Amino acid sequence: MENSQLQDKLYFSIGEVKDMTGVEPHVLRYWETEFSSFRPKKSRGGQRTYTKKDIEIIRLIKQLLYEEKFTIKGARHKLREKIKNLDEELTSHPHLESSHTKENHQLSFVQVEQSVEAQLNQRDFLLHLRKKLIDISKSLRKIL
DSSP: OOOOHHHOOBBBOOHHHHHHHHHHHHHHHHHHHHHOOOOEEHHHHHHHEEEEHHHHHHHHHHHIIIISSOHHHHHHHHHHHHHHHHHHHHOOOOGGGEEEEEEEOOOHHHHHHHHHHHHHHHHHHHHHHHHHHHHHHHHHHHOO
């Protein structure tokens, strides 16, 4: 897919993502279960719809796993580490936040990493909340 087509579209099918990234659909589906920061939305018909942000995350995961030879666990850890380092950089250099121009509609690496971190924080919060709700449910069952 040409770069201009990438900029014109908001959502991509799993086949288009495969063509753009070289990652097979079954691998993409597996990565969804292993990386909390990578959860493409599904259409009403159950089809996965990938955004530009999802594609950038896929490319980052692919780099960590295939080029840098990390294990899944190591890639998860490295992804969190990169996010933490980028946050520290942004805190000390606020001018780095707007690193792309209006003409370039692709997400910058910094934006993707910030989004990934937000999703990780949200997932951790939801897991904590789920645990608390289970505890409350167990307590209520004992009472009733």
